[in-house]
Amino acid sequence: MDQFDVAVVGLGVLGSGAAYYAAKKGAKVIAFEQFELGHVHGASHDTSRIVRTSNFTPELVALAKSAYKDWAELEKAAGQKLLTITGGVVFFPEEPNAPALASDFTKSLDTNDVPYELLDSREVKDRWPQFQIPENVSTVYTADTGIAHASRAVSTFQTLARTHGAILKDQTRVDRIIPKAAGTGAVVIKTSKGQFQAAKVILATDAWINKLLGPLGTHIPVSVMQEQVTYFKPTESANFESDRFPVWIWNGATCYYGFPCYGEPTIKAARDTSNNFMTPEQRTYVHSPYLLNQLSTFLGSFIPDKARQTLRTVTCQYSITPDRQFVISPLENHPDIIVGLGAAHAFKFAPAFGRVLAELAVDGTTKEDISKFGIPTSATHSSKL
Template sequence: MTRHEVDVVVVGGGGMGSAAAWRLAGRGADVVLLERFEPGHVRGASHGASRIFRVSYTEPVYIRLAQEAERSWRELEAAAGVSLLTVTGGIDHGRTDGLGVLAEALEAAGAPGEWLAPQEAAERWPGLRYDGKVLFHPASGRLHADDALSALQAQAARLGAVVRHETPVTSIVVRGDDAVEVRAGEDVYQAKRVVVAAGAWTRKLLGGLVPLPPLRVTQEQPAYFAPLREMAWPSFVHHLDGESPAATGFPSGVYGLGTPGEGIKTGFHGTGPVVDPDDRDFQPEPAQLRILREYARAWLPGVDADAFTPISCTYTTTPTADFVLDRVGPVVVAAGFSGHGFKFVPAVGRILADLALTDARPDVRFALRRPAGA
């Protein structure tokens, strides 16, 4: 058995854990990042060629966080010398009053959108069919997830962090308010803090240590559809609620974006079956794919609904779809990113570093124990 003494152990080398290691190392902390799988693995929620970046939220806390993340993505790009965030513009459309609320929130945050007539939107982006109102937000775009992870870990290492892959953590034991022991095989790490950003494995590692909310792990079934020709694609969200005639037969709203070299990534949100992350089959789910292809035929005239590549990924979702970013004693928790977290990665890394190194407390929305009515 080998013992190590460090300031902070980060458990989980996905987006959030890698960003935490980057920010912690940048503040001079002695940090080690432990990831159970090999580099570039596809078992978690941070792999692949694309994620949507957008600031279009109705809640001010998420708009502010996205605005911070945009600045931080550019900071990371400059440090790493790579391009990660491509601005394509983004749209929200649908027959829902929620679009008006969204527009008001963006206006109040100093990031106003622009209303477009469906015909005007179709002239700009003919690959989509538009449902009712169309709200355009020019700052939205696409992140390259795999390259982002590589950049975060490389910059963390450049700043002094130790990054270890294929190193599964088997136990976390709290020894005091400023003392925690993390075991990984024959190595035991003694630290002041542990940051647990383990995605679908959060409850398995932390059950009983901190008061976690229910975390629902699902295997989602998006797909890449082949475009019929070269054309511009915005990132898009189609809001399908129960009052919209377009919602008939579809289990949720739909998101999508163009992904160079892959196709047009499209998916329903949070509708997959519950799974154990250690017992996934990664196989396409026929019913979900059938319905997704029906959606593509109806609403994506720019793709071939019969030419597609299935994608398998996980969501770890809280009851409110809000994140958990909090600390109990020496244990910092990052969990429940609910299928919409990746855009915020570098900003979340800053929050996790604050929680680990200071007396900062999270926004009440992200607390483990939210006050009633929050």
């Protein structure tokens, strides 16, 4: 068997990023994807994801600031644009069971010197008359918020990884990881197409993580659910172009988020964490009419437009860790095996996330603060974006 420095399992955006950065550092890399590259079975497909530095957690704000630098370097390396900066608003209504206040949100921004504006409902209405929000809503605006092109970012990581010598094997299911035994120098990766060896293994397998961790004596509490996003055709799409309408998040008791027009005359919106629990094998790929009606009803009062048309709904898969915390950590009992889990909100961090996984695998350390991103033990989770 050929000996590799780093093996990556899972080629969604995080695994693809890890493969690229490890290969860029000069490591001999092999990576495995159980489906075809660019598949729709996980959480990295479709057109757009929100990018922002704003977040409730100071450690995530700091990582996001690093990710913006990595995004810029990735765009330069690829010779193409991956981010579109639109500005973004996060709405904090005063309603029962709302998860947080605007002041909770801005604390982490202040800690990391991220500029923002705190707007009242009239200021929001003056700037973006498309929104119809009540008087008791506080709004945080950050100018650096925008959109990442999802599928293009994934394919860019994969193309650059191959450019740096990485071998990417799609349609290759990893069935088991056998850790280094005493007197051996390699981890064995058993796949549907043979066995491979590597000094370090990065597991970026999202909803499938525990299938590989179980035989290693580790279980991460992960809640898997099918989610969905819907594209709508506004009556006047010009009013929703990215220079006239921001990315938005409604941080109420039920959380919603949405995008301006991006590549087509539609707006995209969704509910976050609808708790449609399942396993990957149980996933139907059929959207829920109930959730679509709930979203449409919310948008009817939030962004009024009686003639707006519903065009299509796309499903995706969320894998939620306790408190939606990232996992970027070697296994305690098997430190040559490194886990990367994004808790269904990692796309905005993808270049930094992948780079850190590669640094842990190649260098054994990283300068980023990942002290809060260890292997979780709690089974609770929140619905904060």
